[in-house]
Amino acid sequence: MKTFLRWPSALWLFVALITVFAACKDKTPDPAPVPVVTTIASIDPATAPVGSTIAINGTNFNTSPGSNTVSIGGITATIVSASATRLVVTVPTGAQTGAIAVTTGGQTVQSTTPFTVAPSPIKPTATLQGTLFVNRTLSKDTVYILRGYVYVAADYTMTIPAGTVIKGGGPELDPLGKSAAGTLIVERRGKLIANGTASAPIIFTSNKAAGQRKPGDWGGVVLIGKSPTNRPGTTTYFGGVRGTAETYNEPEDNSGSLQYVRIEYAGTGQPLVADSKLAGLTLIGVGRGTVISNVQVTQCSADAFAFYGGTVDAKYLVANRTTRNEWTTNWGYIGRVQFGVGLRDATVADPTGSNGIESQNYDPGENADGSPLVKLSGLPQTAPVFANMSTFAFSTAPTAISAASPGLGYYQSGVYLRRNTGFSLYNSLVYGYPEGVRLEGTTTGLAASLANGAIDLRGNVFANTLTSAAGSGTITSGAANTFLTTPAFANQFVGTADVSTLALNGANFNTTAPNFVPQSGSTLLAGAVTNTKLTSGFFVATAYRGAFGTDNWTTGWTNFNPQNTDYDR
Structure with missing residues (x-):
């Protein structure tokens, strides 16, 4: 009787063991996790100029812009916004037609179709001429042409945004018919605010077509301030610039700001005054309230930088293939200059003598006997x-x-x-x-x-x-x-x-x-x-x-x- 009662329990145990064994035998392992893969599906638009924004559509981008890297033709682009499926970037300067690469999460993928860098549209032009009796702000989306002597009058300001191009016209464009080449002159009490950036400098250059530019195509840039010089007040300016030196004594005077500025192919001889050239950048009586920093003068047929009196300081100056002197000081200049480099073309120089730095004080005949000079505006000596x-x-x-x-x-x-x-x-x-x-x-x-x-x-x-x-x-x-x-x-x-x-x-x-x-x-x-x-x-x-x-x-x-x-x- 006891044996008979145990039989069902044993049977059930046997069935349970068979079931467990079968379950274990048929169970398949869990599939391996599928790796997260970054892809580029499309570029919108696939053709665009430098400076425009484009969208890169795909998968598994990082939602933090700084955690993705995008390069276009080998040049890193700035990421404007990021989501898991879309990166919006700006086409960088220097980008070339080619594949777009995205690096994120340790992966780098490239687009299967190339992105094409399109030519930027030609900018409209505008003319600057005569005397500007108005506060004027230029636009980086317009190219400006200087015709003849262009004056920013006293008590007015010209503001030039980063990336703006200003071209100096040749003598043939002088609206007065005096064959004066394009020259920008900021008169005493006027201001020039020209603050470029390292990535978008302000350019003053020749009006000639690419491949035809040469030293002396136009005049240059002139700032005139109220900081003292050692010239008699009746001294007329050189280079055909209107006005006289007068006798101001305001060393902290402010004529504006030039930062990240390039001046190219200036220094023409002006017919208004015989044998008279302006430098690429001419500073006359400019005060130390003015900011001069990161300025390059390239292939000027006269001096690159000329300081005539005044107290203005300057840093980070580049004189590139200048014909005459790289830095000239005169008229009682007592400012400070640090960090400047000049590189010459040894096959080009001026018959009057080319120097790196030239400093002088009085014209020939003055103080010839060594007798003390009368102070002019408090400045007897450069x-x-x-x-x-x-x-x-x-x-x-x-x-x-x-x-x-x-x-x-x-x-x-x-x-x-x-x-x-x-x-x-x-x-x-x-x-x-x-x-x-x-x-x-x-x-x-x-x-x-x-x-x-x-x-x-x-x-x-x-x-x-x-x-x-x-x-x-x-x-x-x-x-x-x-x-x-x-x-x-x-x-x-x-x-x-x-x-x-x-x-x-x-x-x-x-x-x-x-x-x-x-x-x-x-x-x-x-x-x-x-x-x-x-x-x-x-x-x-x-x-x-x-x-x-x-x-x-x-x-x-x-x-x-x-x-x-x-x-x-």
Whole structure:
């Protein structure tokens, strides 16, 4: 009886075991997780110009714009907005036709069809001429043509947005029929607000077509302020600019702001005044309330930068293939300049003599006997302070000054100090000039400035020169050399055979795409001096000599070869 009662329980146990076994045998493993894949399905629109926005449609984008990277033809684009299925981006400057790449979540995918960069539409043009008695704001979507002398009158302001192009017309466009080339002149009490950016500089250039531009196609840019000069008030301006110097004494005067600005192919001779040229950027009595920073002057047939009196400071200046002088100071200029680089075309120079820096004070005949001069507007002497400048002429041994070598022009001095100037230069590099420094004057004029410290040259490097120092007038070359080599001044002299110790960048003398940042181990990266003239809040303390340490501040906003640049779109 007991055996019979156990039989159903055993049977049920057997059935349960069979069921479990069968279930285990038939169970399949869970499928592996499907990986998340980023795809690009379409581009809308598939053709668009630089600066426009396009949408990239697909899957599995990161919803945070900064967590995606988009490149168009190898150039990284700015992402405007992001969702899991759509990225909106701006077509970047420099983008080329080709596949669009998206990187997100460790994956990079490319579009299967190319994106086409379309030509930008040609911008409309507008004319600027005569005297502007109005506050005027230009538009980056219009190209402006300067016809003749264009004046921004006293008490009015011209504002130029980033990315705007202004072309200087040739003499044939002068509306007055006087053959004056296009020139922008901001008169005393007027203002020019021209603030570009590194990615969208403001361009002043030739009105000639691409491929036909040349130095001297137009006049240049002139600012006139109320900061003092040492000229008599009745002195007329040069270059055909209307007005006289007058006798203002407002060192904090403000003529506006120029930041990230390029000035190309200026410096024409103006028929209004014989033998008179304006610089690419001419500053007359401009006060230190004015901002001058990141300005490039390219292929000017006169001086690149000219400071006539005033107190304005300037930083980050580029003089590219200038014909005459790169930096000129005169009329009692006492401002400060730091970080400037000049690169010459050694086959082009001015018959009157091409220099890196030229500083002078009074015209010939003034103070000829060394007698004290009457102060004019409180400024008896030009006495600016320059620091961290680099000027490059010949890459190989320079050619001596000679009328017998017109093919090489008439190169003279890296630094030319004359006519009783006071000038200070610190921690700078002068390379490839026949003369490193020329001191020209009288023993009672310029010699006094050498003795009292008004002329001060310290911590500089003079390299690849035929002679380090030369004298002229009653200053002998021996006296000039004794001054420059004073041990306490810590100037360095590097012969042509030893320039490798400077370890200049391999592209330093590439006139169309230079790089001025010295190589690691360069002796230029150390050795800077300090001086009381450098202790103002304006100057940045550096350990290096020359315009560059490890940062290439010319990147992005400069153009060393604008001959074929399309400025019409």
